[in-house]
Amino acid sequence: MANENILIIGGGPTGLEAARGIAELGYQVILAEKRDKMGGTPVSAGYAALTPDMRDAGEAMQEMVGAVENNPDIKIMLNTEITGSAGETGNFKISAKSNGNDMEFDAGAVIIATGFSHFDPGRETQKYGYYEHDDVITIVDAEKLLKAGNFVRPSTGEKPNRVAFIQCVGSRDRQIGNEYCSKVCCGITSKQAIEVRELLPGCKVFIFYIDMRMYGYWENEIYWPAQEKHKVNYIKGMATEIIKKGDGLLVKGEDTTMRRPMEIPMDMVILAVGMEPSEGTKQVADIFGVTKNKFGFIETIGGALNTVSTNVEGVFAAGACTGPSDLEDCISAAGAAAMKSISAIRKSAVTA
Amino acid sequence: MIHLPITNASERTFKADPDNAPVTDLREELFQLEREGELEVIRVPDNHVELMTKYGRMKKIPIDKTWHHKSCGQCGHIPGYSTSIFWLNRQFGLDYYDPTDQTSCTSWNYYASATSNPEAQAAVAVRNFAAAAEVGYFPLIHCGTSFGHYKEVRHALVHQHDLRRKVKKIMERLGKKLVIPEEIVHYSEWVLAMKDRIAERQVIDMSNITATVHPACHYHKLIEEDAIYDSEIYGAQRTAIVTGTLQALGINVGDYSSWYDCCGFGFRHILVSRDFSRSFSVQRKIEVMKEEVNPDVTVTHDTGCVTTLDQSQFAARAHDRNVGIPVMADSQMAALAMGAHPYKVLQLHWHNTDNKPFLRKLGFDVEKVWAEFQEEVDKIKSGEKEFMTWEDADKNLKK
Numbered sequence A: 001m002a003n004e005n006i007l008i009i010g011g012g013p014t015g016l017e018a019a020r021g022i023a024e025l026g027y028q029v030i031l032a033e034k035r036d037k038m039g040g041t042p043v044s045a046g047y048a049a050l051t052p053d054m055r056d057a058g059e060a061m062q063e064m065v066g067a068v069e070n071n072p073d074i075k076i077m078l079n080t081e082i083t084g085s086a087g088e089t090g091n092f093k094i095s096a097k098s099n100g101n102d103m104e105f106d107a108g109a110v111i112i113a114t115g116f117s118h119f120d121p122g123r124e125t126q127k128y129g130y131y132e133h134d135d136v137i138t139i140v141d142a143e144k145l146l147k148a149g150n151f152v153r154p155s156t157g158e159k160p161n162r163v164a165f166i167q168c169v170g171s172r173d174r175q176i177g178n179e180y181c182s183k184v185c186c187g188i189t190s191k192q193a194i195e196v197r198e199l200l201p202g203c204k205v206f207i208f209y210i211d212m213r214m215y216g217y218w219e220n221e222i223y224w225p226a227q228e229k230h231k232v233n234y235i236k237g238m239a240t241e242i243i244k245k246g247d248g249l250l251v252k253g254e255d256t257t258m259r260r261p262m263e264i265p266m267d268m269v270i271l272a273v274g275m276e277p278s279e280g281t282k283q284v285a286d287i288f289g290v291t292k293n294k295f296g297f298i299e300t301i302g303g304a305l306n307t308v309s310t311n312v313e314g315v316f317a318a319g320a321c322t323g324p325s326d327l328e329d330c331i332s333a334a335g336a337a338a339m340k341s342i343s344a345i346r347k348s349a350v351t352a
Numbered sequence B: 001m002i003h004l005p006i007t008n009a010s011e012r013t014f015k016a017d018p019d020n021a022p023v024t025d026l027r028e029e030l031f032q033l034e035r036e037g038e039l040e041v042i043r044v045p046d047n048h049v050e051l052m053t054k055y056g057r058m059k060k061i062p063i064d065k066t067w068h069h070k071s072c073g074q075c076g077h078i079p080g081y082s083t084s085i086f087w088l089n090r091q092f093g094l095d096y097y098d099p100t101d102q103t104s105c106t107s108w109n110y111y112a113s114a115t116s117n118p119e120a121q122a123a124v125a126v127r128n129f130a131a132a133a134e135v136g137y138f139p140l141i142h143c144g145t146s147f148g149h150y151k152e153v154r155h156a157l158v159h160q161h162d163l164r165r166k167v168k169k170i171m172e173r174l175g176k177k178l179v180i181p182e183e184i185v186h187y188s189e190w191v192l193a194m195k196d197r198i199a200e201r202q203v204i205d206m207s208n209i210t211a212t213v214h215p216a217c218h219y220h221k222l223i224e225e226d227a228i229y230d231s232e233i234y235g236a237q238r239t240a241i242v243t244g245t246l247q248a249l250g251i252n253v254g255d256y257s258s259w260y261d262c263c264g265f266g267f268r269h270i271l272v273s274r275d276f277s278r279s280f281s282v283q284r285k286i287e288v289m290k291e292e293v294n295p296d297v298t299v300t301h302d303t304g305c306v307t308t309l310d311q312s313q314f315a316a317r318a319h320d321r322n323v324g325i326p327v328m329a330d331s332q333m334a335a336l337a338m339g340a341h342p343y344k345v346l347q348l349h350w351h352n353t354d355n356k357p358f359l360r361k362l363g364f365d366v367e368k369v370w371a372e373f374q375e376e377v378d379k380i381k382s383g384e385k386e387f388m389t390w391e392d393a394d395k396n397l398k399k
Helices: A013-024 A040-044 A057-066 A139-147 A185-199 A218-229 A279-288 A327-351 B026-035 B072-077 B080-091 B107-111 B118-134 B144-159 B161-174 B187-193 B195-200 B243-248 B268-272 B274-292 B303-311 B313-318 B330-337 B356-361 B366-381
Strands: A005-009 A028-032 A074-077 A080-088 A091-098 A101-107 A109-112 A116-118 A136-138 A162-169 A204-209 A233-245 A248-255 A260-266 A268-273 A275-277 A315-317 B040-042 B048-052 B058-062 B066-069 B138-141 B179-181 B210-214 B297-300 B327-329
Touching: A005 A013, A005 A101, A005 A327, A013 A028, A013 A040, A013 A057, A013 A074, A013 A327, A028 A080, A040 A057, A057 A139, A080 A279, A091 A109, A109 A279, A109 A327, A136 A139, A139 A185, A139 A268, A162 A185, A162 A233, A162 A248, A162 A260, A185 A204, A185 A218, A185 A268, A233 A260, A248 A268, A315 A327, B026 B040, B026 B144, B040 B118, B048 B187, B058 B187, B066 B080, B066 B118, B072 B080, B072 B303, B080 B187, B080 B330, B107 B144, B118 B138, B118 B144, B118 B161, B118 B179, B138 B144, B138 B187, B144 B161, B144 B179, B144 B303, B187 B195, B187 B243, B187 B330, B195 B243, B195 B330, B210 B243, B243 B330, B268 B274, B274 B303, B274 B313, B297 B303, B297 B330, B303 B313, B303 B327, B327 B330, B356 B366
Parallel strands: A005 A028, A005 A109, A028 A074, A109 A315, A136 A268, A162 A204, A162 A268, A204 A233, B040 B179, B066 B138, B210 B297, B297 B327
Antiparallel strands: A080 A091, A091 A101, A116 A275, A233 A248, A248 A260, B048 B058
């Protein structure tokens, strides 16, 4: 007899959407989240607004959490980490540590939705000074300042007059081994640039980029409005170093359009850090024997036609644990994983 | 106090993760080749300390049993540089070896695009390594150029079987083995490893001194994973070399915006485009330090850097440029802090830029210490003695 519980690991947007979908289809969910609250990175990192629709991130995540809380078909386990797995589709024996206590339970299928980590700019081979200068922050920090409605220079508390964003920090970089585009940073940067300009109309905002990658409708929704309506300056070029100069910062690099080196004074610099697999993703992949790609993300095996199946039957992966993903990708993959996991249990029940 | 929902730089702690290093650990490959009989590895002596490198791996720095690979430029232009290294070793009673059969590494010509080929370059390096191994000591490289080059040579020898085969053949004809050190260690790493012991024996208060630091390009830009970093220094975003030593001596290290730039030496440039070298050194380094920090001294750790930063200032001075920063090596600063004689040991009279104001700020009676040195020189002139001894050097040792 196949067990009809589906274990979902990770209570971020992907896990929440998969849980909601599976419960709606009449199956039982065990939702394990290692943090003490759900909502994933958008909540833990304090995102202000979603890209591209600018919806309040906290409000949107609360809506997703509300859809699974108090649902009798969804058992939520916070402060829980999966520690072991045995068995097969329809009959996985799961070990976990929940609130400090060891426990075991059964599951028919598993969805890994352990998300990503933001790239640590200290690993960047270029000299961006995140660990040296207060006024060098990341887009994650910028989200927090924007959410607080207090976008100021951390060093002085004063409003900045000149702000630069630097793209592809930890992405598209062969030197550090991250040879992939993190997909969302260009959109998030442009969104934040608009927010800064709306909050501080007198502040000049610059974006230094390799290519601006605006997927689908983001081109019209944020890229052109940023330039045409909000007067954000896009400069094609690589910043190589950020140094302290007087009371401000100096961005050194190359303006590749003008074919010349540049040294531009700034009050604040915001690093558009990319995505990397979270530690949780790597650990859970090892526990279930799921193959990772060379970057450490979980490898799905079905190519373009099946984006959630892994090399282990009955174990599925969805969202940013499989590679850089935007929120729309995560929600779509959650639906696919919900469907595939139910299908796996039903097939297992037929053959049992 | 500003309250924001983010951390400031001083609260951010970067932790290098060796598992995420973008390059492999060359030492593992080196030992594998040894197991396969391809070469022999010279082990770091037991008396060593471990310091963190750029990607979080630990590097073994030998404390004693060091074989001193000297620098052509230091010995030729600024001899007090290497004398200070030996003086420090003697003060701590360490067992070291000053070889007489070491050759030039020849890499200045190589980097200046002037001569040689990989086999010759690698054979010269291995011959020097073999000379160290034969007497049972571990190579400690004084020169930044040699250090960078030997790291590249070691890298090439590990990864190119054909090069190993050719070098092995050359070594056989010399009656030597193909040996490669477990670590390539620069003397400034030894000084950094010794910083606390040096500070314990410091007799000159340096807390009123502000210095700038120039990290040598060949130290931290070539085989960058091998340079020493420290999460307490520049947030592990720049090498900790020299800065860590100076801070241990109580010196205030001032930051300047062109710290990453070359000193101006540039290898090829100093040979074929010397005016450019001199101008770069003055305009991109010295004048920037002057304008942004106005230090009492600038400290570096390579032959070319000391000479270029120091000797480029005289022409600029003639043009009333904003120059005049004494230039010293970290070994000289460490020795001075422990009471070494400014002229007998540090031999600061070989340096070009006026360093007397710096010495006076440290409390030296410059005329008196010069007279002490002159007294020894007079004895050599008169034929009373052939050369100055260590005992002569320490006759006026500050305690």
